[in-house]
Amino acid sequence: MPESRLSRPKRQLSRFMCEEMIYDYAEHNLDSERLRALEQSLNGNLELQRELKAIQAADVYCKQMALARISSLQLEKLKSAQSFFSKSMDRLRYRNWPDVIQWTTQALILSALVAVFALIIPWQRVQRNASRFIELNHTRTVINSPIIASAPVKTSRVAKPQVVNVSAAKTSVAAAVKAPPVTTSPSTPTVPKLKGVLYRMWMELPDVDTVAPQVRAKIIQFGGHKAGQVELGWRKVNPSGAYFHFIMPKKNYDDLVKTLGGYGPVRILKTAHQRVMPPGKIRIILWMKEQPPDSQTNDRANNDQ
DSSP states (O other), rough: OOOOOOOOOOOOOOHHHHHHHHHHHTTSSSOHHHHHHHHHHTTTTTHHHHHHHHHHHHHHHHHHHHHHHOOOOHHHHHOOOOOHHHHHHHHHGGGGOOOHHHHHHHHHHHHHHHHHHHSOOOOHHHHHHHHHHHHHHHHHHHHOOOOSSSOOOOSHHHHSSSOOHHHHHHHHHHHHHOOOOOOOOTTTTOOOOOOEEEHHHHHHHHHHHHHHHHHHHHHHTTEEEEEESTTTTETTTEEEEEEEEEEEGGGGGHHHHHHHHSOOEEEEEEEEESSOOOOOOEEEEEEEOOOOHHHHHHHHHHHOO
């Protein structure tokens, strides 16, 4: 006779086991034996009942949220959303600046560049080179200009030298000043009248380096001062010589001529000029040329004869 099957006591679940299986109970995933044991525990435990109700409410809420749909406009906004760093970098881009700030920045940059170039460029050297270039062109014009009449007289260095003054040049100047104006057609440009007088002097000496400082001192002594950009007695290399461009009182003109004649022959030419000097003042350009060695030898031979 087979033995009767022993009946097992009803299964009792601990609180920890109930809490672990309560989610499966809400989802109906427990077997019949665990289901009965958990239901017995739920009937006598209010906390487990509240936890079960919370899980069931959360499940209902999640199912409702699953049915919700986001509009296409909201999706586009979410896709185009930028971080704070991206927004900051986008605002800092030059093309996104206001027009006033862009123009101000451009003006400041240009001003800074101009200031840097102005500080870098050696303006004193540029001005000095420009002055020398102007004086060099003026000197070449003086040297290459035709002489109306000149009769240089070689004088020795004595107390009373002979000085030659060109009278024909004075006549030409006076004729040029007193000549009646020439009528021109409207198509012909009018030439300004030459009312001023410019004294041009030439000297050819073998020792310009020695004579030039002495002449400069005499010019200053007679009340003269420079009229051009370069200093009195500016030394030129090619052609070699000293250049004087100055203004002095007319009353000391004869004394200056006598002083220059003491160093050698002087050629003087008065020419009409557009610039008019104040009363009692005259403007003089003196070119003191370095005499070549060959010319010095020839002059000595002529003097010996």
